[in-house]
Amino acid sequence: MPKNRQILLDSRPQGEASVSNFKLVSADTPALQDGQVLVRHRYLSLDPYMRGRMNDSKSYAQPQPLGQVMIGGTVGEVVESRHPKFAAGDQVVGMGGWQEYSVVDAGQPGAVRKVDTTQVPLSQYLGAVGMPGVTAWYGLVKIIEPKAGQTVVVSAASGAVGSAVGVLAKERGARAVGIAGGPDKCRYVTEELGFDACVDYKQHADAASLARALKQACPDGIDGHFENVGGMVLDAVLLRANAFSRIAVCGMISGYDGKPIPMAYPQLILTNRMRVEGFIVSEHMEVWPEALKELGTLVGSGRLRPRETIAQGLEAAPEAFLGLLKGRNFGKQLVQLA
Amino acid sequence: MPKNRQILLDSRPQGEASVSNFKLVSADTPALQDGQVLVRHRYLSLDPYMRGRMNDSKSYAQPQPLGQVMIGGTVGEVVESRHPKFAAGDQVVGMGGWQEYSVVDAGQPGAVRKVDTTQVPLSQYLGAVGMPGVTAWYGLVKIIEPKAGQTVVVSAASGAVGSAVGVLAKERGARAVGIAGGPDKCRYVTEELGFDACVDYKQHADAASLARALKQACPDGIDGHFENVGGMVLDAVLLRANAFSRIAVCGMISGYDGKPIPMAYPQLILTNRMRVEGFIVSEHMEVWPEALKELGTLVGSGRLRPRETIAQGLEAAPEAFLGLLKGRNFGKQLVQLA
Structure with a gap:
């Protein structure tokens, strides 16, 4: 052996x-x-x-x-x-x-x-045709439930999960806006993945500044958000969230190394009547066949690269x-x- | 005139x-x-x-x-x-x-x-048979959805909304635990309203201390929480929340006068796969008849005083x-x- x-x-x-x-x-x-x-x-x-x-x-x-x-x-x-x-x-x-x-x-x-x-x-x-892709699919389809014309934001947008979230949102007629770190990632998100816009969080020192950039990228506000990062990114999204918006909480990587990542304005969950929901894809095995089928088709056809x-x-x-x-x-x- | x-x-x-x-x-x-x-x-x-x-x-x-x-x-x-x-x-x-x-x-x-x-x-x-009662009913029945044997916590428990939340939870076979300010309110919550326990938040200087008291009052953790207060109270509840628990966000009175009320540990929403949902009762007129009927019966029969x-x-x-x-x-x- x-x-x-x-x-x-x-x-x-x-x-x-x-x-x-x-x-x-x-x-x-x-x-x-x-x-x-x-x-x-x-x-x-x-x-x-x-x-x-x-x-x-x-x-x-x-x-x-x-x-x-x-x-x-x-x-x-x-x-x-x-x-x-x-x-x-x-x-x-x-x-x-x-x-x-x-x-x-x-x-x-x-x-x-x-x-x-x-x-x-x-x-x-x-x-894309594995755990990260199904993670994207579950959070988007089962929690965010985007309607055509709505705006969906995803952080870590160039990543394995984020890229699939945006493409799946576009397939459903939503406006897809990414948040990513650096001009190369943002260019990839819009040009290769086909997102409608991408905001480079590294250009912003605080949530207020990032929220202003999101306002430009999301002129009709944010109806759904897929969170991979937490901290300043989540605060900025909350500041632009619409009434009845949904946040799928998939990850908070900004806090994984032990840094505190308080949510600055939880009262916006109330004033905007939001739903904020955490999930773990391995607890939803029932969606895997349907999700993998769609994701395999998207990758096979080149719509998701x-x-x-x-x-x-x-x-x-x-x-x-x-x-x-x-x-x-x-x-x-x-x-x-x- | x-x-x-x-x-x-x-x-x-x-x-x-x-x-x-x-x-x-x-x-x-x-x-x-x-x-x-x-x-x-x-x-x-x-x-x-x-x-x-x-x-x-x-x-x-x-x-x-x-x-x-x-x-x-x-x-x-x-x-x-x-x-x-x-x-x-x-x-x-x-x-x-x-x-x-x-x-x-x-x-x-x-x-x-x-x-x-x-x-x-x-x-x-x-x-109880008006807006505050229906508010309690909606958040408990439609968001928290308690099952018999689960533990439901409500802040501002002696108030118009909180008192109804606890009694409605008891009617559904849940354990009802209140959070209120001072021994008189806590005594009323357990003795007159029939909650299983009540924690006096004024005895606690921070969320960690309040969370320890909640651990005693909720030995099996918290499955549902009805939030009227925010701030330290919400932080403490999150620290004791169970997997798949639900928080109905009805109010955050601790921040109404402009004080910041950050949520310290939003990552618990993820690790506990929680659902946190804000609502306003006037947007759910469809539940008023059913809710008022139950609330009227509870008040009329003296079960809710x-x-x-x-x-x-x-x-x-x-x-x-x-x-x-x-x-x-x-x-x-x-x-x-x-």
Whole structure:
């Protein structure tokens, strides 16, 4: 069996996460039991939720145990199978973790799934046609529920989730406005993704200034907002929110490293009769088939063209992950492992 | 026609409202036109929403115009009628404003409504069997949607809205926990209203301390919360909120006088997958008949025994209103006018 390099969580962050929280080790891959498959990972997905798992605090998920392989989505190829429904060469998506190989009980529901790469590139099953895409779909379709002509704003708009939110909103006849960091990301959001406008939050020192820019980008106010960031971005959106607007709270990455991110004007939830709703996509498995079908079609037809930032080699994963928390990636952050 | 004393909004508050914002005047009541009735007000309702109307800022309602009679709910008696469906002696509820008499176009929908005082005292049509009661009903039934065995918290629990929230929650098999200011109010909430527990927020200097008290009062966490106050109270509730809990945002009286009331931990909306929803009862007229029926039965049967604080005479209204904003009232704040 091949040698398997792995990254473990070695210590929990105090405040900001750092590379010293991770540890690279090498292990033998165990011999397969009946019903198992050995997957060689091609790509590892890096996602903001992982930061929460590094803490030992009450949250919706169990903390990542110390000394074990970091959790993470992976795509790859079956190299050996002792399960009748899988064969060497199958392309699969699963939760293989931060390592080069995984041994999977293939019969366990949700453990590993074959994917078709004729229309959709393999890596997209970690992005637009995977968990981030379904996250976008659920928040937009089930919480924001945009109507044609309404304005939908999404923060981290050039990212894996944000890009899908905007394109899905456009498909429903809404005006899509992004918030992103820097002119390159904003240009991509409008020119390649087809958003109607994009606001560069890095040009604004406070929520009032950002709110003025949003007023220009959203002349009819904001009817729906998909929040990935929190803090100043959320404050600015609230200042421009319309009556009966909806906010889907998917992430608050600006606070993941322990910084306080108070909401300055919660009274606007009342005066604008808003609905603010947090969600986690893994608790809504019932929408995955419908969502993946639409997302696969959008990617296959080229209407959704997600960007990827690809780090090379498992050893690059910690640095790439820390960059993701700071918004240094452009689009979906992946690590190529083979 | 009788002389009519009136209170006008004379100036807008800068920060805290004060008695100097109001002006007492005397006017003749105009002669009735066809279709009009003259109502002598028995009670005027004082409600927190009036503070918002005193500002000249964007909100859900038009600002109260300067130099005009303050808006307000009233109950009273028809003294003269030129409308076929009303007769002198009819007991009615309407929006007569801060004055002793009003002339009403009785045919206008919602302008004035006859009420039955055999089971329900007249003043209760301004409280539990009126706008405050329906407000409680809507937020509890339509937003919080409590299930039997769940825990529902309400702030300003001894007030006109809060008292009804708790009793309605108990009717649905939920555990009702109040937050109120001072031992007298807390005793009333548990002993007379039948809440399971009440926390005196005045015993707590910060949200962490209040949250510890809530932990004791809500051993299974908080599934639903009806917010009338905001600020520290809302922060403490969020710290004890369960997964999938709901917050109905009805008021944030702690910020009405212009004080900032940031929400300290909005990320809890995400990690607890909460729904936070603002509402205004006048936008949900469709629930009024069903709500008033249940509330009338609860008051008529004595299961809901609302307290009232009654100021005497129109000239006492400004001071009583300012006291309401500071929580000096006990139960529904009224002004007796005749």
